[in-house]
Amino acid sequence: MAWKIRIAKVLALVLVGLPAASARAQYSSGAESQPQQAIQVYLRAANLGNPAAQTHLAEKYFFGDTVARDEAAGLRWMERAASEQYAPAQHNFALMLLQVRDRPAEPQRAFVWMRRAAESGFAPSQFDLGVMYARGIGVDRDARESVRWFRKAAAQGSSEAIFSLGLAYDGGRGVPQDYAKAAEWYRRAARAGMAAAENNLGILYLNGLGVARNCAEALRLFRLSAAQANSYSYLELALVLSSDCAAAPDYREAYFWVTAANLSADRSTPAYLVDQIAHRLTPEQQADAQHDAERWVRNHPSASRKINGIEMTLK
Numbered sequence: 001m002a003w004k005i006r007i008a009k010v011l012a013l014v015l016v017g018l019p020a021a022s023a024r025a026q027y028s029s030g031a032e033s034q035p036q037q038a039i040q041v042y043l044r045a046a047n048l049g050n051p052a053a054q055t056h057l058a059e060k061y062f063f064g065d066t067v068a069r070d071e072a073a074g075l076r077w078m079e080r081a082a083s084e085q086y087a088p089a090q091h092n093f094a095l096m097l098l099q100v101r102d103r104p105a106e107p108q109r110a111f112v113w114m115r116r117a118a119e120s121g122f123a124p125s126q127f128d129l130g131v132m133y134a135r136g137i138g139v140d141r142d143a144r145e146s147v148r149w150f151r152k153a154a155a156q157g158s159s160e161a162i163f164s165l166g167l168a169y170d171g172g173r174g175v176p177q178d179y180a181k182a183a184e185w186y187r188r189a190a191r192a193g194m195a196a197a198e199n200n201l202g203i204l205y206l207n208g209l210g211v212a213r214n215c216a217e218a219l220r221l222f223r224l225s226a227a228q229a230n231s232y233s234y235l236e237l238a239l240v241l242s243s244d245c246a247a248a249p250d251y252r253e254a255y256f257w258v259t260a261a262n263l264s265a266d267r268s269t270p271a272y273l274v275d276q277i278a279h280r281l282t283p284e285q286q287a288d289a290q291h292d293a294e295r296w297v298r299n300h301p302s303a304s305r306k307i308n309g310i311e312m313t314l315k
Contacts, residue, residue, distance in 0.1 A: 035066035046077065051086035054078070058089075062096055071102045082113060087122035090114070094128075098137070111138030118149060126153035127161045134164075134173070143174030154185075163189035163197045170200065179210025190221065195228035202236060206245065215245040226257070229300035231264035238269075242277050251280035252289055259293035264300075 039060065045053030054077050060067050062074025078096055081089030094114035097106045111132055117125035130149035133142045147168050153161035166185035169178045183204050189197030202221030205214045219240050225233035238258035241250045255277045262269045278286055 039067055049084070051081040051084040051089055054081035054084075055086065055089045055092060058096075059092070071100060075100070085120070087117040087120045087125065090117035090120075091122060091125045091128070094125075107138035109138070114138075118152075121156075123153045123156040123158050123161075126150075126156070127158050127164070130161065130164065143168070145174075147174035159189050159192040159194050159197075162192070163194050166197060166200060170204075179204060181210070183210040190224075193228075195225040195230040195233070198222070198225035198228075199230055199233045199236065202233070206236070206240065215240065216247070219246065229264075231261055234258070234261035234264065235269060238273065238277065242273075242280075251277055252285055255281055255286060256289040256293050256296075259290050260296050263293060263297045 039057070042053050042057040042060070046057045058074045058077035058081065059065065060074075061070045061077065063069065075093070075096055078089055078093040082093040090113050094110040094112075094117070097110035097113070099105070111129075114125050114129050114132060118129040126149050130146045130153065132138055133146035133149065135141070147165065150161045150164045150168065154165055162185055166182045166189060168174050169182035169185060171177065175181075183201060186197045186201040186204065190201050198221045202218040202225065204210050205221065206218035207213070219237070222233045222236045222240065226237055234257045238254045238261060240246055241254035241257065243249065258269055258274055258277055262274070281289070
C-alpha cells in the first residue's frame with residue numbers, strides 16, 4: 001500500500017530585506033528590540049519611496065505584527081511597492097489578495113500580479129504561478145503551463161519546483177507519465193533535504209517504479225523523511241517494517257510508527273494494518289510503543305501539516 005503526497009502549494013509571504021543603508025543602520029542600532037521604533041523606521045523609509053521598507057510595513061499591518069492589524073493599510077502599502085516593479089512586493093501582493101479576511105479574495109487579480117513577478121524572473125513567483133495553473137487559481141487549469149513555470153523555478157534552484165516536477169512525472173500531469181524521470185526529480189529535491197521528496201522517492205524504490213526495487217533504500221529514505229516529522233512516512237515505515245520487505249520485521253517499531261501516523265495524520269490509518277501489527281505484540285509491548293509514539297508526536301507537532309516549513313495541500 002502506497003501513500004503519496006501529490007501537490008504542494010506555498011502560500012507564505014516572502015520576507016525581504018531593508019536595502020536602504022540609512023534605514024538599515026537605524027534599525028540595527030536598537031530599533032530591532034523596540035517594535036514601535038522599528039515601525040517608525042519602516043514608515044520613514046517607506047515614505048521616502050523604499051519598496052523593501054514598504055513591503056515590510058505592509059506585512060506588519062496585514063498580519064498585525066507589532067501594530068494594530070489593518071488589512072486595508074497592508075494592501076495599500078504592498079500595492080504601492082508592487083507598482084515600483086519590485087518583484088517581492090508583486091509576489092506578496094498577489095498572495096495577500098488570496099489571503100484577505102476582511103473582504104472577498106481576488107484570485108484573478110492575484111494571478112495578474114503573480115505573473116508579473118514571475119515574468120521578471122522571481123523564482124518564488126514562478127513556482128507559485130505554476131501552482132496557480134495546476135490548481136486553477138485565478139486562471140483555468142493548465143497542467144502543461146504549470147510544468148513550464150515549474151521548470152523555470154527549478155532552473156533557479158527552487159526545491160519546491162524540483163519536487164513538483166517529480167510529482168508531474170509521477171502522476172502524468174502536464175507531461176507523459178515517466179517514473180524514471182520522477183525519480184530523478186525527487187532525488188534532486190531529496191538531496192536538498194525535502195522530506196516529501198524523500199518519502200515519494202522511497203515509494204518508488206519500494207514498488208520498483210522507475211528504479212530497481214530496493215527495500216533497504218526505501219527504508220532509509222522513509223526514515224530520513226520521518227525524522228523531519230512527515231507523517232506520511234510514518235505509515236510507510238509501518239508497512240515496510242511489518243512486511244517481508246524488511247530484512248527482519250520489527251513489529252514493535254512498526255506499531256510505534258503506525259500509532260504515530262494515527263495520532264498525526266489528517267486521515268485515518270487502515271484498521272486492518274493496526275490490527276495486523278498489534279497481533280504480533282503483547283499488550284505490554286503495545287502500551288510501550290503507544291507511549292513512545294505519543295511522546296514523539298508531542299515533540300513533533302507539525303507532523304501532518306508542514307514539511308520543511310512549507311504548508312502542504314494534499315489531494
